[in-house]
Amino acid sequence: MEWSLAYDVSSVAPSAHASTDYSTAHWSRSPVGYVKCNFDASVPLQGQGVGLGRVLRDHCDHFIHVGKVYREGSFNPLIAEALAAREVLLYPKSSEFHLVVLDTLLVNAITTCVFDFSHLDLLVQYIDNLLSEIDDVPMVFARKSVNLCIHVLVRAVVFCIRFG
Numbered sequence: 001m002e003w004s005l006a007y008d009v010s011s012v013a014p015s016a017h018a019s020t021d022y023s024t025a026h027w028s029r030s031p032v033g034y035v036k037c038n039f040d041a042s043v044p045l046q047g048q049g050v051g052l053g054r055v056l057r058d059h060c061d062h063f064i065h066v067g068k069v070y071r072e073g074s075f076n077p078l079i080a081e082a083l084a085a086r087e088v089l090l091y092p093k094s095s096e097f098h099l100v101v102l103d104t105l106l107v108n109a110i111t112t113c114v115f116d117f118s119h120l121d122l123l124v125q126y127i128d129n130l131l132s133e134i135d136d137v138p139m140v141f142a143r144k145s146v147n148l149c150i151h152v153l154v155r156a157v158v159f160c161i162r163f164g
Contacts, residue, residue, distance in 0.1 A: 041080035042155045054068075
């Protein structure tokens with residue numbers, strides 16, 4: 001699957017986890033009782049390592065959690081984004097947050113059911129399994145510009161790890 005397909009929201013098949021209203025591809029508050037989770041990955045130009053980050057906000061837009069992870073290795077941007085999605089879904093499973101709205105670029109990749117057993121497809125299958133184990137996790141398509149806060153965070157993670 002190509003990175004460009006993650007942005008192609010016109011051909012997304014309906015899914016129990018995904019919102020199909022892509023006209024709202026901007027940041028919006030989560031419903032009362034839900035936590036909005038923005039996440040991102042940053043792959044440096046040298047391609048060594050990846051920063052993964054998440055920001056959780058309540059329905060009043062208050063920050064309630066910020067998390068970051070650095071992984072060694074060489075990752076393309078779509079694999080890195082899928083790793084970030086996996087990390088973000090592991091967190092609600094191990095915390096008190098069970099009603100989470102995910103803002104993600106990966107709606108198309110996660111909701112498309114064509115698998116060829118590539119690294120990305122195996123990650124997407126794992127993500128789909130995690131989604132089915134959590135109470136209620138709708139996904140909403142969010143452009144990179146909406147995730148600016150989290151994008152800056154994960155770039156800082158990579159910079160701090162690499163350059164101390």
